[in-house]
Amino acid sequence: MKLFHQLLVAPAALGLLAPVAANATELNINGVSDYAASGEQVTSITQFSDVYPTDWAYQALSNLIERYGCVAGYPNGTYRGNRAMTRFEAAALLNACLDRVTEVTDELKRLMKEFEKELAILKGRVDGLEARVGELEATQFSTTTKLKGKTTFVIGAVNGGGDDDAADAYNASYGATTFNYDQRLVLNTSFTGKDKLLTRLRTGNFTKGSNAFGGSGVNLTALDVATDSAGGGGANNNVIIDRLYYKFPVGNEFTVIAGAVARNTESIALWPSKYNKGGAKILDWTSLMGTSGVYNKETGQLIGAYWQQKVKKGDNNLSVSINYVADDKDGNNSNPNEGGFMTSNSEASIMAQLGYGGPRWGLAFGYRYGQCDSGNGLRRGTSFAKDNNWNNSCFDANGVRRGSSTNSYALNAYWAPEDPGFIPSISLGWGLNTVSSNDKVEGSPVTTQSWMAGLKWDDVFLKGNDLGFAVGQPTFATALKGGDTPYDGNYVFELYYNFQVTDNIAVTPALFYLSRPEGQDTQAFGNGRGYDGQFNVFGGLVQTTFKF
Structure with missing residues (x-):
C-alpha cells in the first residue's frame, strides 16, 4: 500500500501545492463539475481517446487504472493529460481513490478477522524466531x-x-x-x-x-x-x-x-x-x-x-x-x-x-x-x-x-x-x-x-x-x-x-x-x-x- 499511496498522493500534492495559477478567475467551473460528476469508473486505458502508447506516462496510467481503478476521465471520453490540474480536480481525483482505499481496507479487515487464529500463531512463531536469532547473534x-x-x-x-x-x-x-x-x-x-x-x-x-x-x-x-x-x-x-x-x-x-x-x-x-x-x-x-x-x-x-x-x-x-x-x-x-x-x-x-x-x-x-x-x-x-x-x-x-x-x-x-x-x-x-x-x-x-x-x-x-x-x-x-x-x-x-x-x-x-x-x-x-x-x-x- 505504501507504493500506492505515494503514486496517489504525489499528483494530488502537486495540484494542492501548485501556484495560485488555479484561482477562481482561471477555474473552469463547468469542466470541474463534469469531471466530478462523471461517476463512471474507467476500467481500461483504451477508454481514453486522447491517450496513446507513445505517451511517456502511458504505462503508469495503465497500471493505476488496471490495478487500483482510481483514475477518472471526462464524460466525452478524454483524459486531457497535458492540461494543468486545478485544486478542485485534484480533490475529485483524491476522493475517487480514497473510496477504493476504503474498499480495500474493509476487505483486509474481513480477511484479518477470518484468519485471526492463524495470524496469532504466525506472530508467535515470528516472535520466537526473533528471540532465537537474537540469542544466536549474542552468543555467535x-x-x-x-x-x-x-x-x-x-x-x-x-x-x-x-x-x-x-x-x-x-x-x-x-x-x-x-x-x-x-x-x-x-x-x-x-x-x-x-x-x-x-x-x-x-x-x-x-x-x-x-x-x-x-x-x-x-x-x-x-x-x-x-x-x-x-x-x-x-x-x-x-x-x-x-x-x-x-x-x-x-x-x-x-x-x-x-x-x-x-x-x-x-x-x-x-x-x-x-x-x-x-x-x-x-x-x-x-x-x-x-x-x-x-x-x-x-x-x-x-x-x-x-x-x-x-x-x-x-x-x-x-x-x-x-x-x-x-x-x-x-x-x-x-x-x-x-x-x-x-x-x-x-x-x-x-x-x-x-x-x-x-x-x-x-x-x-x-x-x-x-x-x-x-x-x-x-x-x-x-x-x-x-x-x-x-x-x-x-x-x-x-x-x-x-x-x-x-x-x-x-x-x-x-x-x-x-x-x-x-x-x-x-x-x-x-x-x-x-x-x-x-x-x-x-x-x-x-x-x-x-x-x-x-x-x-x-x-x-x-x-x-x-x-x-x-x-x-x-x-x-x-x-x-x-x-x-x-x-x-x-x-x-x-x-x-x-x-x-x-x-x-x-x-x-x-x-x-x-x-x-x-x-x-x-x-x-x-x-x-x-x-x-x-x-x-x-x-x-x-x-x-x-x-x-
Missing part, C-alpha cells in the same frame, strides 16, 4: 568466521614379509597394532564474501621414528592423515598451526594466495584426479595421484596465483597455476646463509600447472623446480630413490657450496561416468624426476619415474559409499650415474571401502601391499645375496572420520 562465535572440524581415528598394523631376517627385523620394530588420531580445526574467515583467511590447528600422535603409519621404517607406509605434532618425536600431542594463508580474487578470473604456512598442492586451480576426491584418502602416495615429485606437499612461506577461465557451470575450463614456497624451517630464518625467503638457501620449490578440466574429465601438466635441500623433495618413493635425495644438498661433506637441484614433471588425467554405476571413474598419473649436481656419486640415480592408476566406484551398495582401488609404482630409479642398470622396482596396491554412516561420520576399512618398498636397497635385507633379496609389507587398517 564470529560474524566473519566459521569453524570446521575433522577428527580421524586409525586402528591398524603392518607386517613385513619375504626373507626371514628382513621380515623379523622390520616386525620387531614396527609390527604392533596401533591406535592413532589426527585432529584438525579450521577457521575460515571472510571479510568481503569472496576472500578467505584460513587458519588450521592440528594435532596428532603418529610419532616420527616409531609409527609405521607415520612413515617410519618404510616411508611408503605413511598415511595421508598422519601427523606428528610433538615437534621432536615425542608424544606430547601439541596443537600446532599447520596452515595460515590468505586467498583473495583479483578481477573475475585471477586468485592470489599468500601465507606464512601454506602448501603448494592447495594453491592450484585444478586437482587432476577423481580417485579420492570426495572419498577416502589412505596412503599418502596414492593421495598425491602417483606423481609426488611435482605434487610433493611442500609447506612453508608461500606466494602464488592462478588464473581460471570463467565458463558455465558444468563446462570444462582452462587454468594456469604457479606458486613459490620456501621450506617452513628456512623461510623465516633471517640468516641468508642458512635460509630466508627467496634466497639460494630457502630450500624452496617452484611449482606450475597447466590444467583443463571439469566434472566429467580433465588433464593437467605439472612442473616443479626443487632448490637444493628442498624439504619434501620427491616426497614418497623407494628407500633407494629417496636416500638423501642423492646429492641434492646445498653443500658437500667439506662445507663447499655446490650446484644442485631437482626438476620434476607430471602428467595426470581423469574421467568419470555421467551416472555412478558399475563403471568407475579412472585417474591416471605419470611422473619423471631428474637430480642435477656437480659431484654426483657413481651409481646414484640421475632419473626417477613413477606412475599410478586409480579406480573409484561411487554409491556402492548404498548411496554415498565409495570403493577405491589403486595400483602403481612409487618413485623409483630408472637411470644411474655411470650407466649401471638399476634394480629399484616396487609396486603398491591399495583397496578401500568408504562407508558413509551419516553425513558426518565415515568408516573406511583399507588394505595395502608394498611389493618391494626398499627398492635396490633390498640387498641389505637379503643376507648379502645382491639385489635378489625379498622384502614386502602388508598393511590393514580401519579409518573412522568425524566431520563437523
Whole structure:
C-alpha cells in the first residue's frame, strides 16, 4: 500500500501545492463539475481517446487504472493529460481513490478477522524466531568466521614379509597394532564474501621414528592423515598451526594466495584426479595421484596465483597455476646463509600447472623446480630413490657450496561416468624426476619415474559409499650415474571401502601391499645375496572420520 499511496498522493500534492495559477478567475467551473460528476469508473486505458502508447506516462496510467481503478476521465471520453490540474480536480481525483482505499481496507479487515487464529500463531512463531536469532547473534562465535572440524581415528598394523631376517627385523620394530588420531580445526574467515583467511590447528600422535603409519621404517607406509605434532618425536600431542594463508580474487578470473604456512598442492586451480576426491584418502602416495615429485606437499612461506577461465557451470575450463614456497624451517630464518625467503638457501620449490578440466574429465601438466635441500623433495618413493635425495644438498661433506637441484614433471588425467554405476571413474598419473649436481656419486640415480592408476566406484551398495582401488609404482630409479642398470622396482596396491554412516561420520576399512618398498636397497635385507633379496609389507587398517 505504501507504493500506492505515494503514486496517489504525489499528483494530488502537486495540484494542492501548485501556484495560485488555479484561482477562481482561471477555474473552469463547468469542466470541474463534469469531471466530478462523471461517476463512471474507467476500467481500461483504451477508454481514453486522447491517450496513446507513445505517451511517456502511458504505462503508469495503465497500471493505476488496471490495478487500483482510481483514475477518472471526462464524460466525452478524454483524459486531457497535458492540461494543468486545478485544486478542485485534484480533490475529485483524491476522493475517487480514497473510496477504493476504503474498499480495500474493509476487505483486509474481513480477511484479518477470518484468519485471526492463524495470524496469532504466525506472530508467535515470528516472535520466537526473533528471540532465537537474537540469542544466536549474542552468543555467535564470529560474524566473519566459521569453524570446521575433522577428527580421524586409525586402528591398524603392518607386517613385513619375504626373507626371514628382513621380515623379523622390520616386525620387531614396527609390527604392533596401533591406535592413532589426527585432529584438525579450521577457521575460515571472510571479510568481503569472496576472500578467505584460513587458519588450521592440528594435532596428532603418529610419532616420527616409531609409527609405521607415520612413515617410519618404510616411508611408503605413511598415511595421508598422519601427523606428528610433538615437534621432536615425542608424544606430547601439541596443537600446532599447520596452515595460515590468505586467498583473495583479483578481477573475475585471477586468485592470489599468500601465507606464512601454506602448501603448494592447495594453491592450484585444478586437482587432476577423481580417485579420492570426495572419498577416502589412505596412503599418502596414492593421495598425491602417483606423481609426488611435482605434487610433493611442500609447506612453508608461500606466494602464488592462478588464473581460471570463467565458463558455465558444468563446462570444462582452462587454468594456469604457479606458486613459490620456501621450506617452513628456512623461510623465516633471517640468516641468508642458512635460509630466508627467496634466497639460494630457502630450500624452496617452484611449482606450475597447466590444467583443463571439469566434472566429467580433465588433464593437467605439472612442473616443479626443487632448490637444493628442498624439504619434501620427491616426497614418497623407494628407500633407494629417496636416500638423501642423492646429492641434492646445498653443500658437500667439506662445507663447499655446490650446484644442485631437482626438476620434476607430471602428467595426470581423469574421467568419470555421467551416472555412478558399475563403471568407475579412472585417474591416471605419470611422473619423471631428474637430480642435477656437480659431484654426483657413481651409481646414484640421475632419473626417477613413477606412475599410478586409480579406480573409484561411487554409491556402492548404498548411496554415498565409495570403493577405491589403486595400483602403481612409487618413485623409483630408472637411470644411474655411470650407466649401471638399476634394480629399484616396487609396486603398491591399495583397496578401500568408504562407508558413509551419516553425513558426518565415515568408516573406511583399507588394505595395502608394498611389493618391494626398499627398492635396490633390498640387498641389505637379503643376507648379502645382491639385489635378489625379498622384502614386502602388508598393511590393514580401519579409518573412522568425524566431520563437523
